Amino acid sequence: MALPRRIANLFFRSRVDREIDAEIEAHIALRIEDNVASGMTPQEARRDALVRFGNPTVAKERVASADLSLTLAGIGSDLRYAARQLRRAPSFALTAVLTLAVAICANAVVFSVLNALVLRPLDLPESQRLYTIEESELLNSYPDFRDLRDRNRSFDGIAAYGITEAGIDLGGNPTQIWDIEASGDYFDVMGIKPYLGRFFQRSDEHGPDSAPYVVLSYPYWKTQFHGDANILGRAVQINQHAFTIIGVAPPQFHGIERFFWPDVWTPLVEQAEVEGSNTLDERFLRDLFLIGRLKSNVTLAQAQGDLTSIADSLKKTYPADDDGLIFKLTKPGLGGNYLGPPIRAFMTGLMLLAALILLAACANLGGLFSARAIDREREIALRVALGSTRRRVLRQLLTEAVLISLAGGAAGIAGGVAVLRAVSVWQPISTFPIRMPVNPDARTYAVAVGLALLSGLLFGLAPVRQVFATAPWHIVKAAAHASPARRWFTIREALLVVQIAVCAVLLTGSLVAVRGLTRSLHSKLGFRPENAIVISTDLNMAGYSADRVPAMQKRMLDAFASVPGVTAAGMSDNLPLTFGTNEIYVYSSDASDFRPSRALSDTYAYAASPGFFKAAGTALLAGRTFTWADDKNALPVAVVNREFARKLFGSVENAIGQHFRLDAKTRLEIVGVVEDGKYNTLTEDQWAVYFRPLLQAPSTSTWNVVRTDRDPRQLAPQIYRTLRNLDSALPFTLLTWEKSLDASLFPARMAAISLGVLGLLGALLAVTGIFGMASYSVGKRLKEMGIRMALGAGRSELLRAALGRAFRLFAIGSAAGLVLGLAATRVLAYIVYEASPRDPFVLAGAVLAMLLLGITATWLPAQNALRIDPSKLMREE
């Protein structure tokens, strides 16, 4: 009988029954017919037939059992038996299932994020042919892009794009949106079709401001226009310039970056209209991502060679701007490959930790199953003695393991899905449209179920040798305590030590991360984010230009300063740690060659208003800050940070009054030195930084910093109204400075959260493991301890006898784990600022935590051991 039918028979027993019935009935009827033919009366014929056949019910049962006894049916009854067994040992079943569920949940979540971040290909047609083309510092200039696009022979197309914030007016309240400015080839390179209308194309571009079109993202269209198909052709104001809506992108399309979700796309040729300035002719200004679609018959190496030869020729043609130009191809999706290595390293690390959790859980399971097998030795021996084959017993154990694996796996996946749902809708950074769609896919489920089964089976079958070694006559005769299971005991112990070591590693890791996070929150940032409100505006969005810009900026600052409770107000073109830095090379004051290789230093440049340093809480070390007199007619001046002064002039004092150059025209005099700070990331090396007066280096886009003498959230509404009253058409974002640091603290926070959770899980597993082992060993030795007690052993001796072993194992495991953990946390230092494993707080914390865990886990078993009543115990046995 074919296998499928056999399986079907399991579920359709009644069908099988009917068939057997019919067959037996036919048999009896045929006999009756023959009997009648040979002359019997119908009654006689019938009776004779039935007598000859015997009991038809018995026959039927035997047929059915012949049908079902082969493997599959057996599994059915095995399953029922296993479920019954597990119901009879609920604490064992629950512990095993929970242990596995915890580990599977952790692994499903981490794997799912890894899958979404790293493994899953981009959701674009033939995405394996898409590559980011990076200059040495990631971004490219528009002129270089045009040369690349027109001269390469390896790509079907190359597109350039940049990410910018813009104000949009749909008629009513102006709001801020995130915009991808893209070259005409962009959508062709992506290989997608519009959901509605059309995309802008290369043929739309005829120089600056030739294509005032906007393409909406599907979610933006849904939320702002309620999915109205008639919006095509409608005009909207973007930064006070008219744009026509020409299309809507498909629902899932959000550009090439995995986690960035823009609202609209505008053509790069409209840059002047959107951003207020035009960088498209500047070969040295590199602010664009390039994405290329490789021709299907071109290899990566060929394309790389092609790009290198173009770079070489550009270097020769434009030595000033393209000095040291290189192009490299990298995987797109994570800011080109910019965020790739740290994210991959971090996720790999997390995956390893999750695997450690699984390992700990497996060790736990192995221990649980072996302990259970020892307890069931008599039952198994009895079954073997009564004629059950070893194979059959083994199958029984296997079924139990599978049942636990599946239950644990299912519970783990359910938990994982819940966590992932939450992550998917989470917007971790308030100032940036980041979403992580990490919903589990088939791959996640497969991995989770696979891991559950693997670990369940591997460790559920740990007692197999024990079963095979069982000599029934031996065990049935002897009492349970004489079990010859010493060998298994040591394997259990080894598992336990491994498990505890793993947990200690996790615990140390999470402590280091949490400690690093708290430190980075209180580290020297070079400004004080507490009690400050930041307001990001771009006057360009409200149509300001030329002289109206500084006038309005001064009015804004005056208005903020007049709000009661405000102690200082200032503005800067960029805020440290908010994803905006201008990297500028500086040259000596007598330089004439302005190639990057001749520069004195690579620096970050800011433009700041008078009062900015006071508002930001940045300490002035020497000289003066800016005044309103430092305008475009005055001597060009700069304030530098301590690192700048030290690096270029040896000391803070020496720097005052010195000069440096940005280019042939711009020579700056240093009038002040301020403290060092963090500018791009918390973990960066110290950068040299200079500030210029905002009046001498104007920018329409600014961050206003308003310092208050009370909880900034109280003042927020009033400041909001103040700015609205000043210009109701100006879109802006207002939030506390601490909130705006979300993005910079995001990696450290993520590390701390994920490690914290993993550490907690590790601790949980350590407790259950030790608890299981301790209560088991106490339970096993009750009689022995009763005797000891009767013979006059004291409490401490008794405890030592009962739990000494458990505690020793615990100590070995913890020590090994702490050492390993401290070694491993060196890796963490790359992600978490000031994560030092040599921190005494971390060391003490880890030791203390492990000690607490040990005491917690052995407390109950110890109590049990002490509560032994020898007389009662002796009577029982």
Added chain:
Amino acid sequence: MARNDFQGSLDLLVLKTLAQRGKLHGYGIVLHIQRASDDLLRVEEGSLYPALHRMEQSRWISSEWALTETNRKAKYYRLTAAGRKELQEAEESFEQLVKGVRAMLKFA
């Protein structure tokens, strides 16, 4: 060693019957064994069907429902290639058994 249990003998009888008669239902098999053995062998009818099912699961025989001469629906069995091979082995094994038993009985 020869297989010498009763079940083995019943299998042999059934297989041989089907080899001789082609397609046959359970009742027919009982009749045939009785007739062909000159009434010496009587199959316990209730035991026949479990054996048939077991052999069907081992794919020695296959079954189908068909009408008898008297227009009654009955399950007909027939030998498969695997069954033919099994029959050959069972016959040889039975010969061995008979030889062995005879030698035992003649031993003086």
